[in-house]
Amino acid sequence: MSLNKIGSFLDSFDEPSIVMDANYRILCANRAYLRDFSNDEPVVGRMCYEISHRFSVPCDQAGESCPLQESRTSGQKERVLHLHYTARGEEHVDVETTPIRDDNGERTLYVETMRVVRQASSRPAAQGLVGRSPAFTRMLSRMMRVAPSMATVMLLGETGTGKELVAQAIHEGSPRATRPFVAVDCSGLTETLFESELFGYEKGAFTGATHRKQGLVEAASGGTLFLDEIGDLPLALQVKLLRLLETGTYRRVGGVEVLPADFRLISATHRDLSTMVKAEAFRRDLYYRINTFPIHTPALRERASDLALLAESLVSRVAPGRALHLSSEASALLAEMPFEGNIRELRNLLERASLLADGDEIEPRHILDIESEAEASPVVRTNEASGAWLTLKENERRYLAWAVAKYQGDRPALARCLGISERTLFRKLGDV
16 A cells, blocks of 8 residues: 555544654654644654654653554554643653555554543643653553453552542543443441442332332443442452342342343452452452452552642642642642552642632641641640640740651751741751
């Protein structure tokens, strides 16, 4: 097939596509690619990595995975997730490269198709997933691979890492995106509640059942059922869930009619299910049924380079309508915090700080929230012996003594946290 015919064929694609030679040079591009990636400049004759990454060398020489290089090596179609420059700025792009053979069977041309990932942003966003760190990109790549399928997905990660948002993004990238996404919290479910919530019940099934109730399995029909904290499900309920998954049918509580179940299952847990299986605390057959495609949701410490991006996004979410931002000192303070509660802890901290900030800037004092910290510190408001209020100076002295101990003598870090200069801190510590 001639290059002109290939170019005409690509113009029928809705997705941005280009034809390259084996040396990364663009030979033709369709209208969708020119619209999204050209920045109104010519692209034919230029190197693909120059346009997509602003690199001066191929991706594989700049520390990135290169689908063209991989396709040249394997002779097969190859797919990677990259951050590409687009007309809207840098975005996550799913790149697929396919070799084209000439009449002699030689691979001389390569078609590269780009699909912009709409379920995540590499820039601050008012909703959805945000991130650009390697750990986030690895997770997103697995999400995009499994989303179009019907495979059962297991999300594994610490509490507060955003597993429900990940599940929603997988649902939105699936053929079932127009149908319901139904979330169920498995922690604390009793046997009776489990059946009535998931399967629904018939009128008169028990005292108080004055009408037929639709269950969540039925509500998720045609869509996605998300079982959060599935590791907390008691063994007796695991049997019922396994039967639902194996038969694809269920009955409402108090009913006799067998109903078909039509949902795509996504589960999540912060527990180590493989260890639970060995301890016989989780059914082995259910584990293999739900663990078809595991995805690790990284802790915040694994994606530390995303912290500033996440903080900016979360501030816009917890304080909509306000031109609120973090001061440089507040950002430095966040970078030093461990965030054992991950993104959920970061969000709660920023929501509290936004309520304490009267102006447009969140400062370290709003993040530290001395009154909240005082509850966990030796600082007290009254003299325990007499019940009288301590002086401001005495309260400050006690607080500083506690803070110095907490920061293990790292006075520059403590000064940044308190939002004061080292000189001022040194002066105040003279009284401690």
